[in-house]
Amino acid sequence: MNSIKFIPILIVVISTTLLISIAIWTSFISSVVEETNENSADESVVYNLNIIQNATTSVKGEGIQLTTTSHDLFHENSEGFAVYRLPAIVYHQQTFLVFCEGRKGTADSSISQIVMKRGHLNGTKISWDQTLTVVAKINGTRLANPVPFVDKDTNTIFVAYNVLTAGITEPMFLAQDHYNQSILLIKSQDLGVTWSEPHNITDETLGRMHPVPIFYAPGPGHAIQMKSGRLVMQGNYYYREINSTHKTYKSNTTDHGVVFVSDNHGQNWRPGGFVPYAEDNKGHAIDTSESSVVELANNTLCINSRTLSKSQPRAQALSTDGGDSFGSPVLVKELTEPENIGDVASGCEGSTLGFTAPKNWTKYGQVKSSASDKEQPWVLFSNPADPFIRIFMSIRLSTDGCQTWSKPWTIWDLASGYSDLVQYDDANNKDYQGPRFGIVYENGYIDTVSTVSFMTFTLDDVRNGVKATKLRAELKQNQIVS
Template identity: 30%
Template sequence: MSQATTCPKQQGGDGESPPLPASPLVFPRETLFRQASGVTYRIPALLYVPPAATFLAFAEKRSSPRDEDAKYLVLRRGRRHGTSVEWGPVEELSALVLPGRRTMNPCPLYEARSGTVFLFCICVERGKTERRQIWRGCSAVRLCCATSPDGGRSWSPLRDVTDEAVGADLSRWATFAVGPGHGVQLDSGRLVVPAYAYYVHGCLCGVVPLPCNTRQHALVFYSDDGGRSWHKGALVTGGQTGECQVAEIGGSDAHRPLLYCNARAPRGCRAVAFSADRGLRFERSAPCEALGEPPRGCQGSVVSFAAATGDAPTWLLYSHPTNRHRRRDLGIYLNPSPRDGAGWRRPWVLHPGPAGYSDLAVCPGGVFGCLFECGVTSACEEIAFCLFTLDTSTCGEQNPKSS
């Protein structure tokens, strides 16, 4: 039996909003990865493979919640049957490693023309923390990917694409990472992997070593040949932008398609940027006041989907902790006007309590999946999954526009 959430009537802007989805119909959730003695699972990534009606749920296996204690990636495959999913056992992807390195930040995407699943990740030298890399201005990260021709049942060996995708700029990147969370294939066929880099803007040299002047910038890696070769787009300028995800928002008679980037930012709210050339360059990022961040921020997920009603051909869905003081109360936000930062509806709380990273997936028939970190006393206790659909009642109104 499914359980629906409810929300109170919200105050909108001037006039009446058209009927829009209000609260999701949330189906029973299932714990896919659970913390145990000496084992923690973090950093969820979710991919839906349409031909097989299969979910691929990835995470990092760690010996503690700390980033530096990551080991390798794990996977569970789930077969969707309407509004339920039958999950297989945990599969340890311990072969997807580079010697002397830990595998982190799963970022899967599906290439529909060949039916290939790409799994991007970073492989980091053991003992090298992100803080140490930033301090010294010297990256210990390699960009890698594996492929699966059969929906995640088997995987190729890891392929190190750092030199071709990053090239000489690696000397100016203190560290970098992909996602975490899913990548996308655009309508043009281009494959896009969201990423961020700490760019070294200058170093303070002297007898006593001083930290480098680095700043975070979101960017994307992309391929126009079905994943045979990979390249990088330009760094997003403006304020600092970190962990990010991207979504293509469709065009209309007046607008061509844009690539929308939603990034973690350090100033109390998310940062967004748009690209008119499919990720080669983004406009300067701008703060999105409607999407708040807790102190130090948190990763969030965004997907676009075809709208059944409204003027925009695509809408955006976003998941992130709703509490601005700590990582808790995972919420789902809807924006029927993707170009408008004030168009985000007030969120529905999917999980009350501690919550962290999450990833969304779009399924046929108006069904969505969410994989998220949560717990009773800590967000690191488990990684759970649930399906939900958007209710057609109208218990929510649009957030007022800023004047």
């Protein structure tokens, strides 16, 4: 009976805490929106640049210049869909192809189709399709997690995706004893103008995995082709632990990053390696969920994964045999990801992109210790870099094979979600000025999925953006910028 007396007090405490949290968040949104409301949608990603430049001039004596350009590709409640999720991008022969789930409702389990918009590079200008193209649909069904990749040897663009029963949620999938889904693959050899009939690769991938997966999710984001020609498609899968001492997720399952590989240009596929079970120094399981993969030097792959524990940053695992096996995951403290307080799972998807290190690497303040280091690709990483909620879409750089990462360059201060990175430099272009990059990402003022935007940038922008982000943090701390 005594405990009943405390229930009204507990309700008051919880309500007060909630109201204070809402007030703080509303104040934060209002302060940043004031800075953005005079900018056009296509320039929103660099809304605070003038403030940074003016502040830098007065405090440091020099301005910080960025060369980014941006364009909004998909908007919620438009072109027949309620929302667009899980953007993924590839580039080939002066053409960008951006894919999303076009959802009829806002829930993950909604009926959805795979949609695409193409961008066309002409010199340094990019023109985008005005309307979307539906590249895959099955009436009344959920098509999810588009994963595009390019086979440069055959000039073929592939897209893999999940086929799921609409209305079935993640907990319902994980309660099953066996996967109930299909993995389909379509391809185009004319830069996305036309697409093949889907090829079902479920039996040769999920059907050959032991233990049997309970559920599998491709990607999200782009997959890769290795220098050897091998195609590597990343994802994650759950399986049920039986008679095990492992700490488990929902329905007694554990989650593992995994790759599927093809050594004959996508004709046949097989399971590659998966990230094994591991625990952190606090005894918590490291569940490696949604994953991105990048090729490093010497046939090495790095798989970078979202984790499901609120106490953990992102995790990485290495394969030294081209993806046939992976070592234990290691938590990367620099790669902060959101706790997603109140959501089903912690963390958020992130993207990695490997590229050849520039010849003038000393310009970027990097120290190379040996000749072999010069062969190590550099890697970009993007995600919402806040430890609590999905805000601060940011880009980081690693110059040592994903061992260490730069401070973040925050490209969007407000709500943000999934993203994907792409390189589109063309050394044969007479106007070639070095590698250029693009990022496609979910964003909004309050809702993380209001818009899917695309932004171009260079390595100089990353370097200067990191400086600008650090400066802005210092100015806010000193109350120079409200």
